[in-house]
Amino acid sequence: EYDWTVVARYAPGYAAYVEGERERLGETHPLFQTQYLLKTLAGGGRLFSASQRAQLQGAHARLRSPVAGESYVAGLDLAGEAPALQEKGHDATVLTIGRVTRAGGPLFPGARVEIVEHLAWTGERHDVLLPQLVDLLREVWRVRKVAVDATGLGETAARVLASALGESRVEAVKFSAERKSRLGFALLAAVNTGRLKMYAADGSAEWREFWRQAELTHAAYRANATLNFYVDPADGHDDYLTSLALAVEAAADAGPRRATGRVRDAPSW
Numbered sequence: 001e002y003d004w005t006v007v008a009r010y011a012p013g014y015a016a017y018v019e020g021e022r023e024r025l026g027e028t029h030p031l032f033q034t035q036y037l038l039k040t041l042a043g044g045g046r047l048f049s050a051s052q053r054a055q056l057q058g059a060h061a062r063l064r065s066p067v068a069g070e071s072y073v074a075g076l077d078l079a080g081e082a083p084a085l086q087e088k089g090h091d092a093t094v095l096t097i098g099r100v101t102r103a104g105g106p107l108f109p110g111a112r113v114e115i116v117e118h119l120a121w122t123g124e125r126h127d128v129l130l131p132q133l134v135d136l137l138r139e140v141w142r143v144r145k146v147a148v149d150a151t152g153l154g155e156t157a158a159r160v161l162a163s164a165l166g167e168s169r170v171e172a173v174k175f176s177a178e179r180k181s182r183l184g185f186a187l188l189a190a191v192n193t194g195r196l197k198m199y200a201a202d203g204s205a206e207w208r209e210f211w212r213q214a215e216l217t218h219a220a221y222r223a224n225a226t227l228n229f230y231v232d233p234a235d236g237h238d239d240y241l242t243s244l245a246l247a248v249e250a251a252a253d254a255g256p257r258r259a260t261g262r263v264r265d266a267p268s269w
Helices: 004-008 010-025 028-036 050-056 125-140 152-165 179-192 204-217 239-251
Strands: 071-077 093-103 109-123 145-149 170-173 220-221 228-229
Touching: 004 010, 010 179, 050 179, 050 204, 071 239, 093 125, 093 228, 093 239, 109 204, 109 239, 125 152, 145 152, 145 239, 152 170, 170 239, 179 228, 179 239
Parallel strands: 071 145, 145 170
Antiparallel strands: 071 093, 093 109, 220 228
């Protein structure tokens, strides 16, 4: 077996391609480790190392309302609505708002996302919650795109949001083993390349819960090169991390707006 560095000595084109993948994914990314460095990964462990959590920490302030001229995306992880879920410890519906600041550029393809707000509801009835979500996404933050957990009951919510915001602005994500794996790998790539940052510490319950889940989330690498990420039920839930992964997904094709148009011919006089 020969890793990519050996092959690169004889194939410059392949060397350039793998170097691009290293810049895109980060050298610690599981796909780079297994596909190009030929390393075997342990079957489990934490999703984020201490170093990766340090990379995820940003210096920007949390926002309670949008700033004119900025571009936003969102990730929405929907929870159940039963009254019993209002008890402490049950999962929440979490809306993560991210500011798309710039495209990653040739070295880091993809948008750069700064998480600027978290909103969470526990046990809220969906018929009450959906009008509020429509207002927040369409009228307040005016998101360019929102990725929604459309698994189970979430499918109806995704349809309602698509009707209100427009289908092009809503991505319904139905979770399967393969789909969740893609979200997890994209999330890791965004962290590894510095394209994803969390707002600075503000001491809020949302900030604390986000970092608690970031530290406790497990990664399970399967033999078919797929990834599962989760928080052990004994430790709580992964709703903030799932919402984060969905926000990264929403930003994948929603980079900052660029001016377009045509320069008119100069007058002849």
